[in-house]
Amino acid sequence: MEYQIFVTSAPGLEDITAREITGLDLARGRVETLPGGVEFSGDLETVYRANLLLRTASRVLARLSTFYATDFSELRTKASRLPWERYLRPDQPVSIRATCRESKLYHSDAVIERVLGAIGDRLGASVTLGATADEEADRPAQLAVVRLFKNRCTVSVDASGALLHRRGYRLATAKAPLRETLAAGLVLASGWDGRAPLLDPFCGAGTIPIEATLWARNIAPGKARDFAFMAWPDFTPDVWESTLAAAIAAERPDAPPILASDRDAGAIRAAEANAARAGVADDIAFICQAVSAIAPPPGPGWIVANPPYGVRVSENKDLRNLYAQFGNVLRAQCPGWRVTFLCSSLPLIGQTRLPVETSRVWTNGGLRVRVAQGIVTR
Ligand SMILES: C[S@@+](CC[C@H](N)C(=O)[O-])C[C@H]1O[C@@H](n2cnc3c(N)ncnc32)[C@H](O)[C@@H]1O
Structure with a gap:
């Protein structure tokens, strides 16, 4: 499956992240630097490699779909057609982050409620909303990101989990540590x-x-940690293991x-x-x-x-x-x-x-x- 991937990075670091993506030959086709991150496409292995190898990225989002929605029933119907079963189990809490700009649907809490309902429709079970993803948590709930801009709705799932600066080695800190x-x-x-x-x-x-x-x-910065994609029903351990083995070699x-x-x-x-x-x-x-x-x-x-x-x-x-x-x-x-x-x-x-x-x-x-x-x- 081909994914549109959006890698977020801290303000000002986008061009460095883009250079990393190009240097690692991660992208299939164009690499687009945008405010807040870098967009490119690739397959499931690319999603794994981006998490494992990128040093300046904050998180890796895999886009599920972009569609128009101007009312809530349209949003729920279209969101329920997305393949949520690849990324979520019915018993797994999800946290949804929504932003709405210049759109008929402008109430982000109501958008979250409809998308949650749509996930439940698709999975055939009611899904619970986890705590809003805690940026510093070790194992945050699976995050879905919904962006509405000019009535265009983009839905992505977070493949990283804990933010990528959490490599796992920095348990001891001193004054004012740098991410x-x-x-x-x-x-x-x-x-x-x-x-x-x-x-x-x-x-x-x-x-x-x-x-x-x-x-x-x-040395791959992510080699000693877990990622959200490892809990996806779609997770392919042999692809991950060969990705990790290649990085170590x-x-x-x-x-x-x-x-x-x-x-x-x-x-x-x-x-x-x-x-x-x-x-x-x-x-x-x-x-x-x-x-x-x-x-x-x-x-x-x-x-x-x-x-x-x-x-x-x-x-x-x-x-x-x-x-x-x-x-x-x-x-x-x-x-x-x-x-x-x-x-x-x-x-x-x-x-x-x-x-x-x-x-x-x-x-x-x-x-x-x-x-x-x-x-x-x-
Ligand atoms: C902003 S912190 C560095 C944080 C570091 N990059 C990290 O990630 O943990 C500044 C450091 O400079 C040290 N420092 C302050 N004055 C110093 C001096 N005159 N000589 C050497 N180190 C000094 C402090 O002890 C402090 O650890």
Whole structure:
């Protein structure tokens, strides 16, 4: 069966996700980058591979159908024709998310009620509504997504379950951890070649160096977790097992030098435990030290980091000093290295006096953040 697949990604990361999709040769035909995600088509194996392999995607939605509906009975009749039995068992709770824009049907709760009824009609049993999908739950209810725009109704099922940043390795956290998908996005945005050294002097719980190592060693980010599609009646275990086996066979044994440091001993302990769970503890040199003490290996290499920042950080003298020091240390220790770091404040970025461009804007924990990128010059 051919699926229209919509992979969602965090605002600003769509082009990176699209590049991943093209690089992995996931799509059959066109790859379309849209606000909030990327659309392409593929088969069931593509749905499995997208979940297993994409590093910057938040979730993978498989579209069931698009149809016109201008009243509730039309919506219920058309939604009941969809092959729900492939994705849901009658005893399984479903959560339905609906958005309505510029449509005759504008009441999203009533849309949800009719689609729930339609699923029951199709499955021949009444279906219960699970709690609205909890983004952070380990095993959320099977999610169906209904979008009405100009009376066109698009119905999709979520193939991922827990959001894809939940790789399973980050059980220990430190202060202000970065989502794994954003950390992977930062590594990919940096243009790191996967061969030169990589350094994160503010590593916290280790998310950036771990994601960098997973990428450099071609380790599938989703290999240790479950996905919603595994509970579908339509699930084909042998296709999944061969997909997973192919991914594992493509892993590379070694990584280039990857150095991760933080001045907080608790953060380093958390990072080491996370790296061990991710299977990359031997690839990363973790050191407890302040940024002023870094001693990079012969380069040039890449610095990829997420230094501390806050909502009102530009008013904070300590942070201004820290960024000034960050710039000074890089000029002294890492001339010619490429630097990519995330920061919410242009004045703080300016404090580094590094020649960086800041056109990429992402959102981290609801805050607009900039990706600052450049080459360190003395
Ligand atoms: C935003 S957090 C990094 C989060 C990390 N990317 C993660 O995913 O867990 C910033 C980190 O910088 C560290 N830090 C603050 N000042 C530092 C300094 N002067 N030298 C080294 N590390 C510092 C903090 O301990 C904190 O772990």
